[in-house]
Amino acid sequence: xxxxxxxxxxxxxxxxxxxxxxxxxxxxxxxxxxxxxxxxxxxxxxxxxxxxxxxxxxxxxxxxxxxxxxxxxxxxxxxxxxxxxxxxxxxxxxxxxxxxxxxxxxxxxxxxxxxxxxxxxxxxxxxxxxxxxxxxxxxxxxxxxxxxxxxxxxxxxxxxxxxxxxxxxxxxxxxxxxxxxxxxxxxxxxxxxxxxxxxxxxxxxxxxxxxxxxxxxxxxxxxxxxxxxxxxxxxxxxxxxxxxxxxxxxxxxxxxxxxxxxxxxxxxxxxxxxxxxxxxxxxxxxxxxxxxxxxxxxxxxxxxxxxxxxxxxxxxxxxx
Numbered sequence: 001x002x003x004x005x006x007x008x009x010x011x012x013x014x015x016x017x018x019x020x021x022x023x024x025x026x027x028x029x030x031x032x033x034x035x036x037x038x039x040x041x042x043x044x045x046x047x048x049x050x051x052x053x054x055x056x057x058x059x060x061x062x063x064x065x066x067x068x069x070x071x072x073x074x075x076x077x078x079x080x081x082x083x084x085x086x087x088x089x090x091x092x093x094x095x096x097x098x099x100x101x102x103x104x105x106x107x108x109x110x111x112x113x114x115x116x117x118x119x120x121x122x123x124x125x126x127x128x129x130x131x132x133x134x135x136x137x138x139x140x141x142x143x144x145x146x147x148x149x150x151x152x153x154x155x156x157x158x159x160x161x162x163x164x165x166x167x168x169x170x171x172x173x174x175x176x177x178x179x180x181x182x183x184x185x186x187x188x189x190x191x192x193x194x195x196x197x198x199x200x201x202x203x204x205x206x207x208x209x210x211x212x213x214x215x216x217x218x219x220x221x222x223x224x225x226x227x228x229x230x231x232x233x234x235x236x237x238x239x240x241x242x243x244x245x246x247x248x249x250x251x252x253x254x255x256x257x258x259x260x261x262x263x264x265x266x267x268x269x270x271x272x273x274x275x276x277x278x279x280x281x282x283x284x285x286x287x288x289x290x291x292x293x294x295x296x297x298x299x300x301x302x303x304x305x306x307x308x309x310x311x312x313x314x315x316x317x318x319x320x
Contacts, residue, residue, distance in 0.1 A: 026057070026082075026084045027057065027058045027059075027060050027084070028052070028055065028057050028058065028059050028060065028083070028084050028085070028086065029060055029062050029079075029084065029085045029086070030044050030048065030051075030059050030060065030061050030062065030086055030087075030088055031062050031064055031072050031073075031075055031076050031085065031086065031087045031088070032044045032061060032062065032063050032064070032072065032087075032088050033064055033065065033066075033069035033070070033071065033072025033073050033087060033089065033093075034063070034065050034069055034072070035063055035065040036063050038182075039090070039120075039201055039203055039204075039285070040088055040089070040090055040249065041061070041063060042203070042281075042285055043088060043117060043118065043249045043282070043285070043287065044061045044088040045061055046278055046281035046282055046285075047088075047117060047269070047272050047273065047278055048061055049277070050271070050272035050273075050275035050277065050278050051268055051269060051272040053272075054267075054268035054269075054271040054272050055264070055265070055268045067100070068092070068096050068099065068100065068155075068157065068319065069089070069092055069093065069096055070096055070100055070103055070104070070105075072087065073087060073089070073093065073096075073105060073107075073111075073252075074103075074104045074105055076111070076252065076253075076254055077104070077105035077110040077111065077254060077255070078105075078254075079254050080254070081112075081253065081254040081255065081256040081257040081258070081261075082257070082261070083253065083257060083258075083261035083262075083264070083265060085253070085254065086114065086251050086252065086253050086265065087111075087251065087252045087253075088117070088249065088250075088251060089249070089250060089251075089252055090159075090247050090248060090249050090250075091159060091247040091248055091304060091308065092158070092159060092247075093107060093252070094107060094301075094304050094305045094307075094308040095157055095159075095162065095308045095311070095312060096157075097305065097308070098308055098309050098312040098313075099156075099157040099312060099317060099318070099319045100319055107305065108301075108302065108305055109255060110254070110255050111252040111253065111254065111255055112252065112253040112254065112255055112256070112257045112262050113250065113252060113294070113297045113298045113300075113301040114250070114251040114252060114253050114257075114262050114265045114266055114269070114294065114297070115250055115251045115265060115266045115268075115269035115270065115291065115292075115294075115297060116248060116249075116250045116269075116290050116291055116292045116297050116300070117248075117249040117250050117251065117269060117273060117289070117290070117291075118248070118249050118273065118282055118287040118288055118289045118290050119223050119246055119247065119248045119249070119287070119288050119290050120201055120202060120203070120223055120224055120246060120247050120248075120249075120285070120286050120287045120288065121202060121219055121220050121221035121222070121223040121224040121225070121245070121246045121247075121286065122159070122160070122163050122199050122200060122201055122202065122219070122220040122221075122245055122246065122247070123199070123200060123201075123202050123205040123216045123218070123219055123220070123224075123229065123232070124138075124167070124197070124198075124199050124216070124217055124218040124219070124220065124235055125190070125197070125198050125199075125200065125205055125208075125214045125215060125216045125217065126138065126190075126196055126197050126198075126214070126215050126217060127190050127191070127193060127195075127196045127197075127214065127215075128212070128213070128214065128215055129193070130149075130196050130197070130215070132215075132217060133215065133217055134217050134218065134233070134238040134239055135217060135218040135235040135238045135239035135240050135243075136238050136239025136240070137217075137239070138197070138217060138239070139171045139173055139239050139240065142171070142173040142174070142175060143172075143173055146173075146174060147176075149175045149176070149196050149197055150175060150176045150177075150178050150194070150195040150196055150197070151164050151175045151176070151177060151178065151195060151196070151197040151198060151199070152178050152179075152180060152186035152187070152189050152190050152194075152195035152197070152198045153177065153178075153179055153180065153186055153198070153199075154179075154180060154181070154182050154183045154185075154186055154200075155179045155180060155181060155182075156179050156317045156318065156319055157312065157315070157317040157318075157319055158179075158183075159201065159247050160183065160186065160198065160199045160200050160201075161177065161179065161315055161317060162311050162312065162314075162315050162317070163199045163220060163245040164177070164197070164198075164199045165311070165314050165315035165316070165317075166243070166245060166311060166314060166315075167199065167235070167240065167243060167245075169314055170240055170242070170243055171239075171240055175197060178194070178195050183200050183201065183204040184204070186198055186200070187200060187204065187205070187208060187214070190214065191208070191213055191214070198214075199220070199245075201247065201286065202219075202224040202229060202285070202286030203284075203285040203286050203287070206228060206229075206284075206286065209228045209229070216229065216232050217232075217238075218232065218233060218234060218235035218237075218238055218239075219232050219233070219234050219235065220234070220235055220243070220244060220245040220246060221234070221244050221245065221246040222234070223246050223286070223287075223288045224286030224287070224288065226283065226286075227283075227284075229286070248290075248300075248304070249287065250297065250301070251265060251269055253265065259294075262294055263294055266291075266293070266294045266297070269291065270291040273289040273290075273291060274289070
């Protein structure tokens with residue numbers, strides 16, 4: 001009888017304790033719409049611990065690659081607007097809206113811009129056997145050899161493709177575009193001599209500078225101008241006044257996410273990018289941490305969307 005009563009008492013206490021315990025916090029999925037080891041994946045994993053600590057929740061990075069990032073973004077667009085699913089995106093999110101005619105979501109209306117994480121510039125580089133050492137000399141060489149230069153990129157509509165398209169239009173020169181599947185493949189073919197020029201994110205170009213396997217002749221913005229690139233001049237200073245080009249990284253949530261949740265994630269992201277470990281990781285990648293209020297980031301996000309339309313038109317990029 002006593003054993004039975006004791007068992008009943010313990011069961012009752014367990015039920016009471018369970019009812020009184022705070023509910024377990026849900027894990028937050030941080031969707032990266034590209035494969036692991038890419039730049040967006042690097043940024044996501046750099047901020048993962050600090051962002052989770054700032055939110056008081058566990059962040060799980062989930063790579064959902066495919067169709068230029070649109071597969072992963074479709075996952076986010078259709079997720080519950082509760083703050084437990086977000087995406088780490090770059091400028092390519094807005095580019096995709098103008099490259100893919102039938103997206104399963106609206107690049108603007110299906111998402112709530114939550115937080116800017118950072119910005120990065122690009123490096124204009126040439127193969128070692130190209131006899132130029134500045135943007136101005138490259139422009140002059142291209143004019144003297146109108147069919148002699150190819151440029152490589154990570155694919156049609158990639159950031160490197162669009163940046164080079166802007167450069168060529170402003171400079172009034174032409175080069176043949178050779179698209180690849182990744183920045184790494186594009187750089188390898190510049191090294192092999194099948195292409196002579198590339199505009200790549202600073203993180204992609206870093207490993208080839210120390211070994212002097214490529215010549216970096218100009219940076220597209222002041223962002224990332226540190227370390228091995230500290231003394232590299234800007235393209236705008238050495239041959240093409242007014243030329244700038246950079247990319248951004250940020251967090252998007254599903255549309256209809258409550259404003260209070262968006263504000264919470266914005267504040268957590270702003271704290272996370274000040275973490276010394278995050279600052280170091282982003283700096284090594286040539287990314288400058290940056291933050292904005294929710295309203296400022298929303299306005300920035302909307303303007304970037306319209307800017308990308310003109311850039312894609314200029315490039316002539318098409319994705320079938």
